[in-house]
Amino acid sequence: MAAVIQYRCEICGTESSNPIHWFMIQCNAEELKVLKWNTEAASAYGARHYCGEAHAGVYISRWLEASCSPSIPDFNRASR
Numbered sequence: 001m002a003a004v005i006q007y008r009c010e011i012c013g014t015e016s017s018n019p020i021h022w023f024m025i026q027c028n029a030e031e032l033k034v035l036k037w038n039t040e041a042a043s044a045y046g047a048r049h050y051c052g053e054a055h056a057g058v059y060i061s062r063w064l065e066a067s068c069s070p071s072i073p074d075f076n077r078a079s080r
């Protein structure tokens with residue numbers, strides 16, 4: 001019996017077990033990569049999940065701002 005995985009948008013907290021129109025972001029201090037949804041990448045370590053373009057954009061803006069400030073927080077461990 002397969003477990004149903006619930007994915008959660010990191011911005012608004014919306015949950016879905018079939019988020020086909022969502023986006024994913026993988027990033028570190030040097031780069032940020034936006035991925036279209038695929039289940040394999042979604043369950044990969046470090047993937048972040050967003051319910052749509054708007055919320056992926058919110059995260060991208062935060063990442064850009066953090067990258068431009070002198071002291072860079074550990075963004076990979078940002079609030080969860």
Ligand SMILES: [Zn+2]
Nearest residue numbers: 009012051055
């Ligand atoms: Zn959202």
